[in-house]
Amino acid sequence: MRSLSQSMKVVAVAAVVGTAIPVVADSTPGIGATPAHADVVSRISVTGNTRVDAETVISYLTIRPNQNFGAADIDASVKALFDTGLFADVRISRSAGGLVVAVTENPIIARVAFEGNSRHDDRVLGATVELQPRSVLTQAKVQSDTQRIQELYRRTGRYNATVEPQTIDLGQNRVALVFNIDEGPRTEISKISFIGNTAFSDGRLQDVIQSRESGLFGWFRTSDNYDPDRLNADQEALRVFYYKRGYADFRVISAVADFDRDQNAFFITFTVEEGAQYTFGDISVETTLPELNVDELSGTARTRAGNVYNSEEVEKTLEDLTLAVSSKGYAFAQVRPRGERDYENRTISITYFIDEGARTYIERINIVGNSRTRDYVIRREFDIAEGDAYNQVLIDKAERRLKNLNFFANVRITAEQGSQPDRVVVNVQVEDQPTGEISVGGGYSSEAGFIVQVSLSERNFLGRGQQVRVAAGRGEDTQTYDLSFTEPFFLDRRLSAGFDVYRNAIGDSELLHPFDEVITGGGLRLGVPLTDELTLGLNYKIFESEITDIRGAGDANGGRFTSGTDPISLTNPNLIEEGSRIVSSLGYSLTYSTIDNFQMPREGIYAQFAQEGAGVGGDAQFLRTTAKVDYYQELLPEWGVIGHVGAQAGHVMGLGQDLSYRDTFRMGGDLVRGFENAGIGPRDRSSGYALGGEMYVGGTVETIFPMPILPSDYGFFGSFFADAGTVWGVDSGTVASTGADVIGDDASIRASVGFGVLWQSPFGLLRANVAYPVLKDDADETQLFSFSAGTRF
Structure with missing residues (x-):
């Protein structure tokens, strides 16, 4: 409507001015047309302006003093002044040989307010709209901001939200702009x-x-x-x-x-x-570059004939081949997959063709949309930089890495022609999303009782890509405090480095912990990725353990241990050593993982081998070795049934001294479900106190399936499982020094079967198990029901 009104005004003004233009008849015989001569004004004046200088108004006109002008010039001048957004109305007229430009200025916004909003606070809405205090009010911008607010509500599930803009006149051509919002019900x-x-x-x-x-x-x-x-x-x-x-x-x-x-x-x-399911047919590598060894490059391919076709393996093969060829000096080499379908046998044969690509360089990498994340955090995910040879495969790899960071709601990388034919500009468009998390959790263990933990974590700290976690927990007799920090790109390399600090105070639990203990410590760690799946971890740990208030004979049950529900009272004063002890150790781990989802794995392998050696100062000297492997595979993909097989083992030995009971493996339900914490393995006969063992081994077989009847969106799964394992081997020197009367150290296998319920809750994966031991020792302590959070890795 405004544009129609403006056009009518322009036509009217042009008609008025046009009538003032003198017309002279042409004297040429035979020609009856009488064309108008262009008009000329000697001066231009401006009226109605209060904030905008007259010179500024005149500068937008296409009409100049002492120059010819016509109706088209008036039209263009009126349009130019409206386009500035400074004026609500413009009129141009002739007056006594001059031109008068009468303007009505748009008001200035004194403040912007929001009424009726509760889902989004004023700060969020203020950042959404374009109009701000001290800016010029135009109806076009008001309508645009109204749509911006409505879009914000729609994206957060309020499709029926309505927004009504209102202006309040404050005098002196100043207004208050108020957006009245009716958020409506959640869509x-x-x-x-x-x-x-x-x-x-x-x-x-x-x-x-x-x-x-x-x-x-x-x-x-x-x-x-x-x-x-x-x-x-x-x-x-x-x-x-x-x-x-x-x-x-x-x-x-x-x-x-x-x-x-x-x-x-x-x-x-x-x-x-869906179409048909294919397997890989023949896999080959061809190249036009004579110096490349095709047989050597074929070994780099991750795709194997006979395996089920997997587009991800094709993409990673392209990346591996590209890097392998680039390392041999072919920076511009291009690797392209060529697939040949056999519809009858349902196979796809892949040929990876390598040739010399166009000599194109990256002129510039533009990053837009990152309001929080620093540019360098995004740039470091690229294996190529400005000035390097352009390679689409490496660009796609960078896009995949950026998505995997989980810092952004959207990631899109495009390329366009640069300043020269051999130059390419790479545009990276991202949209930041919240990366902080506050969680409140609770649990129960037979040793610590009820526990409540609150944690605050941020995986993109200050937009630097760093990870920070602070947690505090409290139970009936426990207090825990943890702080961890991780820098994923240490020394500007793809190395993760971090530290951990913690303090755990464990009171007399009356069952498995007949003393008070305070453990204070920390550690440094470094992660070195060897391949996409294999990581080398290095660590240094140091902590102090202080034991006080050991419960002695006669404090409970007269010093007798009869069952897992009776409290422990130590009859042997040498069994547990009171005082403080410092453990300082160096360690390493090799971790291989192809797990698709660590919270709820469906496919992949997780394997880890780790060793820790204590004796770098401190009071303990031992070598601890552990190994574990878990394999997940969808057994019935159409129904989401998952199979899981796992195994684990460990060994610890003293180095030049007897092994302390504090350094042994105390295991129970974490090895074989259906047993108490530290419920398996060697014990002291008189008190039933778990001495732990030098060795353990265990395994599990499990089937996980969506819970029937319940909607799948609720995230409930059931599982049937069978566990087996044992802990054995008390250090002979420890037995001699403490005088312990050891039972349950025969390395006999313990086993259980059971049923579990898993819930992918908003707080993470929660799990409850009911397990029945089918093989156990008389000295073991069993537990029918157990509850845990997280996946067993």
Whole structure:
């Protein structure tokens, strides 16, 4: 409407001015046209302006004194003045040989306020709108900011939110701008449906996407709000999921979000076409570069003939081959996969073709959208820099790394022509997302009783990519304090370095801890990635353990130990040594991991071998060795049934001195479920106190499946498991020095079977187990029910 009004004003002014232009008839015979001569003004004056100088107004005009002008010039001048955004009205007219420009200035915003908002505070809304105090008010910007606020609410699940702008005249051409907001009820995702899927169930596919149905736990999260960007990400997640599992022809036909205004809810429907599942056929490497050894490069390929087709393995093979060829001096070499489908046998043969690519350099890397994360945190994820040879494979690798950081809601990398034909500008567009987390958790253990822990963590501290965690916990007889810091790029290299500081005060628990103990310590650590899957860890640890108030004979039960529910009273004063002790150790670990998700693994291997040697100062001298491996595989992918096999073992020995009881392995339910903490292995006969052992070995077989009846969105899983293991080997010197009467040290296997319930809760993975021991020793302590948080790694 405003543009139509302005156009009418321009036409009217042009008509008035045009009538004042003198017309002279042409005397040429036979020609009846009488064209108008262009007008000339001697001066230009401005009226109505209070803030804007007259010279500034005149500078925007296309009309100049003593120069010819016409209606088109008036039209252009009026448009130019309106385009400045400074004026609400503009009129141009002739007066006594001069030109008068009458303007009405737009008001100045004295303040911007928001009314009716509770989901977003004024600070967030103020950063969303473009108009700010002391800026010029225009209706176009008001409407634009109104739409910005509505979009903010829509992205946070308030699709019925309305925004009404209001201006309050404060005099002297100043106004207050108020956005009256009606946030409306929360708009949820009522139902997510899949059409066309046969290889995987709806519940399994819902685990793949980020969008969630609103339900019992909807108020814990925001992923049950409809977000068009999230819907696009869900489609890509489905493609990646299918491509990694051999469905190379998979495609998302449509992803539709229908909004029901009556229910104030969205109904999302994914229509997919799965296609056939393929395996890898022949794998080969070809090149036009004569100095490259094709046989050597073929060994670099991760794809293997006969395996199920996996697009991720193809991508990583491209990266590995690109780096291998670049290391041989071919900076511009390009590696391209060439796939050949055999529809009858359902195989895809891959040929990795290597040739000399175009000599194109990276002119500049532009980073936009990072309001919090520092530029260098993003740049260091690139294996190439400005001035290097441009390689699309390495660009794709950087994009994958940036997404894996989980710092950003969106990551998009594009390339455009640079200043010269052989130059490319790389544009990195990101959107920061919250990276802090506050968690409150609780639990129960037979040794410490009820425990409550509060932790604050930040994985992108001050936008530097650093990880910080502070935690404090309290139980019936325990107090714990922890601080950890990790720098993922130590010395500007892909090395992770960090430190840990902690203090644990453990009181007399009346069951397995018949003394007070305070442990204060810390450590330094360094992680060195050897490959994408293999990491070398180095560490130094030091802590002081101080034991006081040992409960002696006669304090409880007359010094007799009869069952796991009776308190321990030590009849042997030499069994536990009172006082302080410092342990200083150096250690290393080799960790191999292809786990897809550490919270709820479905596929992959996790293996670790570690050794720790104490004796770098301190009071203890020992060598501790541990090893473990866990393997996860989807047994019935269509239903989300997971198989898990694990094994672990350990050995500790004294170095030049007897092994202290404090350094032995005290294990129970963490080795074989169905047993108390420290419930397995050697004990003192008179008190039942766990002495621990020099060696342990254990294994588990488990099947995990979605809980029937319950909606998959609730995140409940069940499991059947069988565990077996043992702890044995009391140091003979320790027995001689303490006079312990050892029982349960025959290395006999303990075993249990049971059922577990897992919940992917908003607080993390929680697990409850009911286990029945089928093999045990008379000295062991059993526990039918146990509760834990996190995955057993």
